[in-house]
Amino acid sequence: MDGEFYMVFSIVIPLYNNLPYTEKCLQSILLHTPKEPLFEIVVINNGSTDGTGEYLNAFAARHSRTIFRAVSNPENLGFARACNQGARLAGGAILVFLNNDTLVHSGWSSALIDELSSQPETGVVGARLLYPDGTIQHSGVAIGGNRIPYHIHRGLDKGHPVVSNRRRFRIVTGACMAVHRGEFLRLGGFDEGYVNGHEDVDLCLRYDAAGRHVIYRPDCVVTHFEESSEGRLACCQANTHRTFFKWGRILRQDDFNFQFPETERQQPDTPLAFSLKICAPDRRCCDWGDLFFAQGLAKALCKRGHGCRIDYMNEWGSRDTDIDIVVHIAGLSRYYPKPYNYNILWIVSHPSRITPQELASYDLVLVASSKFAPKVKAMTHTPVHTFLQASDVEHFYPFPEKEKDLD
Template sequence: MMNMDTSASTPAASVVIPLFNRVELTAACWESLVAHTGTAEVEVVFVDNGSADGTAAFLRGVAGSAALPVTVLTNADNQGFAKACNQGARAARGGVVVFLNNDTVVHENWLAPLAAELADHPETGVAGAKLLYPDGTVQHAGVCVNRWNIPYHVFLGAAPDDPLVSGRRAFPMVTGACMAVRREEFLALGGFDEGYVNGHEDVDLCLRYAEAGLRSVYRPDSVVTHHESQSEGRMAHCRANTQRTLDRWLDRLVQDDFNYDFPESERLIASDPLSIVLKIPAEDKRAAPPPATLRAEGLARELCRRGHRVRIHAVPDWDRTMDGCDLVLAVPGPRRYVPKPGPPCALLTDGTRDGASGAGYAAALSLADPFTRRDFDEFETSLRALARAGGCS
């Protein structure tokens, strides 16, 4: 491994960029950093994973540049994204480390919001940027979980000024294409898991931060253009990476994308928020969702808008833990959910039937579909009363 360091001063932040070929992308990324970072308090750490094109010569050139302090680490072969980032973080001298893909172009004032997020919010562990495709549409504005337990970019393809992507908010995950962390925290957590090969490292890292009680926060005021998946072999290990994530985090990967279907400014602050689990009679979450699933998602969306926390469990998930749950709502369908000891369980009805009698449910709660605001106010009052009444035995 070769190291070239052009500055002995201690920077406030270190931008770590893993590389493998595509020198033209690296050059464009570097030029944008010089144009839009503009401070000697920032260093750039390039980690070259054995590139065979003109990358080495390019790095020798920028290492002698006075524009920004530069450190270059060179591996003999391709060590992968996770290991390269970990190498860069260990070599970094800044208190904040920003991992940045080489297929990105940063915009004006891109770094300050990420650094400010970590400086001003001790509860934040990872800060992520708004990433745009070259055509200006959104590539990343937060990562959450779909009904198939898979993390995904929830606002992919949105307009850059869409209200849904214009507010600061916490997500379960943000993308590693541009994410900022505190260096010492990152190293204390073990860095990226090097068992992943060019995919899901960021998902795993954010979930480990969450396990440690730290949030991942999206900052829309940090804007970066991302060409996406430009590295050779980027998708070659997709199946294995996904399986590794599911094996480790399946209990944490519960659908939550309905939390983000409205602007953060529309979310109410509940004085006494409830944690609710919806049990839906969906046999196969990969099939087209039945009406019960869609109805449950609409209900979850409105409850989340009112400040509550909601999870959806389909049939394969019915035995998942309900730790911290205040209330269970069972949606009628071809499979009947049998109430279990623990939090109170109510049957959700449409007002035309009452299947709770003698079935072990604490109550039957009616909510017409579609529901009006008055209907939902009454329904929410019933939920609170049921939660206060205590659990099933």
Template sequence: MINTKLYSKQITNNDQKLIVLVTIIIPVYGNLNLTKKCVSSILKIKSKIPFELIIIDDASQDATPDYLRYISRQYPFVRTLRNEKNSGFAVACNRGAAISRGKYLLFLNNDTVPLPGWLDALVEVAERDERIAVVGAKLLYPNGTIQHAGVLFRNFPFPLNPFHVYAGKPSDFPEANVERDYDVVTAACMLVRRDVFEKMGGFDERFVNGYEDVDFCLRVREAGYRVVYTPKSVVYHLESATPGRFDHSIPNIRLLHNRWMGKVNYVLKKEPRVTVVIVNYNGWGDTLEALSSVFMKERYERFNVVVVDNASKIDLSNEIKAFCDDVGRSYYRVTENVPSHAEFKGEVFFKRLGVNKGFGGGCNEGIKMALAWGADYVWLLNNDTIIGDLAMYYLVSLAEYFQNVAIVGSQLRCYPDVEKVQFDGSSVSYRGISEAKDVEKILNVSFVSGASMLIKSDFLRSYGLLREDYFLYFEDNEICLRARRCGFEILYNPLSVVYHKGGSSIGDFMESPISNYYGIRNSLFFYEEFYKNHVWDCVDYIQRSVLPKLVSKGDVLGLEAALEAIKDFLQNRKGPRESVTDGEEGFRESLSGNQPHYANLLNSLLRLQAALLRDPGRQGIIRAYFDTVRTLISLRIEGRRSDRVGE
């Protein structure tokens, strides 16, 4: 029972200090109507517990300051503070705690409505045992169902994900009406011993509007104290009404995981099976470094790795085997017959191809093995990457959480300059994006980079693997677009961080002849097929940016590769540059009556190409060349449009 006599006499001295048992601390930011309703409900409830009320205005822009001045004049036990800038829940609560007088601190959201007996029930539990440092209430949604009855952890949708037990159940759900210890209770209504709060250093202010209470409760438990939930204290809660409540969710999650992964128990959902596919081409040093990061940085357990060698000059499979021996992983060399079974216990499979099949073809070799083994996901990972902590876990957990997602991609950062963002969900730059957008937000996007791309196996089985006719570049764009056109979503998860060297096999994008060739040719094929209006932008970019840059550098080989790319596109040739697939027959049929005109224009283009290579600086030749290119593309588009009408 509560010793109310000890605290029942409130004495006012010269400093107008009140002797109180509980200091109720309410941080507010706007939402004045909610604050009024919360404070009014507290004042109306009769309680034996002497309390004071501290309201911290976290730089509200509405009429909140006027109301707080009024309420503090009306009631001597109400004090108010104002932050000049919005600092978040932890800072506001810590500031309130610093001027508190009570033995207990009661942190309360302003979007709550306490019911009679709420305060007495919390204090009664705390007074029962000095080891009880934190007591949480039962929180109800406005419709009367349970929002909070204690917090547990599970491993999805994040590797360490706190969740409200019995959320959505009726308020009289039997299991939710039993007092018990938990690892965590919510600070939407949380009673804390002030001496313990001070001993713990208060809320960690690195958390901003999220997980401050989770981290605090875990630190309390780690220090040997108890965290208790009582169903006798009941509060209605309009969850997360504060503006900007989730603006910092990604940094908060990352901080929580860095501190507490492996230290708390959680409800385990069986991990899906993942095959990591890494394609190597003359980059064994990078490949071994990528493999090493997977086994050193990842805590995900149910996966295996397929390394596909795209006919590199040297067969270094022995190095892969030696690496596996060093890290204690099983190694299998795949020749003609693919093993019929995989255990998904971190084993590594190596397959060396007789010919270079490009990025798409190499990835597909690994994907086919993964599908044969029953993998739930395939993670395409460039060999010139180093993964961040839990990169795979974050990808899989998000894909599992959203059922309509086909592909999830990582945030890419430059390496070794890891502060620069290379892919932010909308833009890609090997040198780093000057103004990266939404770096710390999970986004529904149009594409993600194939340097780190998780794909659901069910999607691959139903809608096909990567395009192999591109050979290099735009395979990732195409499969993302295909997924979206089939009604699936593509997600960007910045929690999954992968450091990407970029261009280790063939140089930076559009910075080598081979990159110029595939970048130009495949961009034209891609935009012509999927975004015809943008194909003209692509041609303008080549004329105004790519060509002048090559000419100014005197890069004859790069210029020749760029012009060959345009020619092969116009002749509908795909595949590797050394042995392009001649698509002339079917293509010429699509031109219908424009065949002779197209052929004549193409011959003119070849003459202009030769002249341009002899004298790259002649503006008249450049203009004539690109005018001819635009006319040829118009004929291609018109021919394909007529083809569809005929169908």
């Protein structure tokens, strides 16, 4: 390549006030970032009023051998606009977005650069973020049953097995996030319609929709003094509404896919796509019993290397052409199987409501009762097997001294 050097990555830091955090952040970068490959620091000062501008000028003078640029905006433009501004100014092939209320640890940048350099399918890579007490703040973002993205492993010990392996998520946090600069700009950068929240959720979902992988790298470790910026949560509700407007149709629960160490995930020869149909009317019904059975089953299927989603009753009309196997957890409402899926009826409740006509529409019937299974067999030519309810101990805590007749 012509020229004297090649800028490998640019660390883009948007900030507004909180000068003590900025000082510690920049010092940690100098201390823990190797001089090679070549990198630069690009700071976007969003109209700080606490002496940050003067400090940045002095920092540049003291560290003249560090490639450092600071741009001062006359007002606070917000996270998205500042990051996009920094991305356009950056000279690195890789962008590392970093909050100013962070302290990077040894090896942090090497993990990010390695991921984007060695894994061509990766579009976004995120870090293991720790609270100052050493517990987990972020190790990937999951979507809960309420369809809200959240930090699934928040509060766990930093060495917990569930946070200790590289794994694919749909979303990682923007507090420390790396991307290829060219691809980031082609995708439009951060959506500037957000104001200090959900920008990272939206960006990651756009990468995911484009078929690009969003990866969590636990060997990139950063301490994060979360939500330290002024006005950090002022637009929380508006940001959430914008995310639902843009992505509501695909915001499906996936947290059951991350509730076990990645090393325990099996690799089947033929991974299957499952849809679990439950009778809860919609996603506002978050305490129905069949939901908890579905979550336990979904977790078990994901652990065996299969894909899984949970469909509420108002979602039964989806075409399901991407689904191999449908499991209907029987309740008060009847599901009408689609002929191109392999359809399983799991009778866990209301067995008296089951009719021979309904049984005949399935490829397989499972009965959560060894006593009732023979009665079902007598009603149909469809194969029938006993398959008892599995009680996930994360949801159900039976009293051992009380005997229960589960039949």
